[in-house]
Amino acid sequence: MILQCAHPGQFHCNEYDELRSRWLKQTMESFIPHPLFNLITVSNLDGRQVGELKPEFYDKILVDAPCSNDRSWLFSSDIQQATLRLLQRNELSVLQFQLLRSAIKALRPGGSLVYSTCTLSKEENSSVINLILNSCTNVIPVNISEIAKAVSQEFTFHSGTQQHELLVLPEKGRAWGPMYVAKLKKM
Numbered sequence: 001m002i003l004q005c006a007h008p009g010q011f012h013c014n015e016y017d018e019l020r021s022r023w024l025k026q027t028m029e030s031f032i033p034h035p036l037f038n039l040i041t042v043s044n045l046d047g048r049q050v051g052e053l054k055p056e057f058y059d060k061i062l063v064d065a066p067c068s069n070d071r072s073w074l075f076s077s078d079i080q081q082a083t084l085r086l087l088q089r090n091e092l093s094v095l096q097f098q099l100l101r102s103a104i105k106a107l108r109p110g111g112s113l114v115y116s117t118c119t120l121s122k123e124e125n126s127s128v129i130n131l132i133l134n135s136c137t138n139v140i141p142v143n144i145s146e147i148a149k150a151v152s153q154e155f156t157f158h159s160g161t162q163q164h165e166l167l168v169l170p171e172k173g174r175a176w177g178p179m180y181v182a183k184l185k186k187m
């Protein structure tokens with residue numbers, strides 16, 4: 001989860017897993033010039049608590065959600081791993097919904113939220129976003145279809161998505177996809 005706040009300028013990255021959180025901090029330190037580093041905080045909270053801890057605090061939030069990560073097994077023949085991933089889908093969509101609810105709570109009115117996954121699963125992508133749009137009256141979809149036009153040479157997009165979402169399809173031999181992105185705004 002990346003949370004950004006304009007006033008006071010602050011960039012907050014959250015990763016629940018302690019080891020991954022440490023890696024994240026090291027990566028940030030190696031890429032970001034030292035004088036800017038004091039604007040950045042890295043935490044390892046359960047993202048579902050962020051809304052309660054920092055209500056209406058951030059201007060922009062990216063929820064790069066835990067998901068069934070299709071790429072790891074899509075091009076492999078590991079049937080066991082694929083079966084396990086499929087079984088996890090129900091549980092993951094509940095967690096994804098809870099992370100999004102928390103992120104919406106942490107957003108200032110007028111703030112924007114991007115949700116991303118690396119799965120093709122409709123249950124973890126559009127269905128989670130539709131559930132949010134149907135249950136949070138203070139959230140509206142943002143049209144991002146122009147982005148797809150601008151990068152149509154580089155990526156292959158699924159044609160069946162709505163204007164507030166994009167789904168990059170994976171291609172053998174290429175390093176990207178699947179990647180799902182949806183953008184919402186808090187009123």
Ligand SMILES: C[S@@+](CC[C@H](N)C(=O)[O-])C[C@H]1O[C@@H](n2cnc3c(N)ncnc32)[C@H](O)[C@@H]1O
Nearest residue numbers: 014015016017020045046047048064065066067
């Ligand atoms: C798709 S990965 C994000 C990877 C990250 N953008 C990066 O480049 O390292 C999803 C991450 O969510 C973390 N996660 C799982 N459950 C979480 C929770 N309840 N709160 C916060 N993060 C969680 C996982 O440990 C995993 O690293």
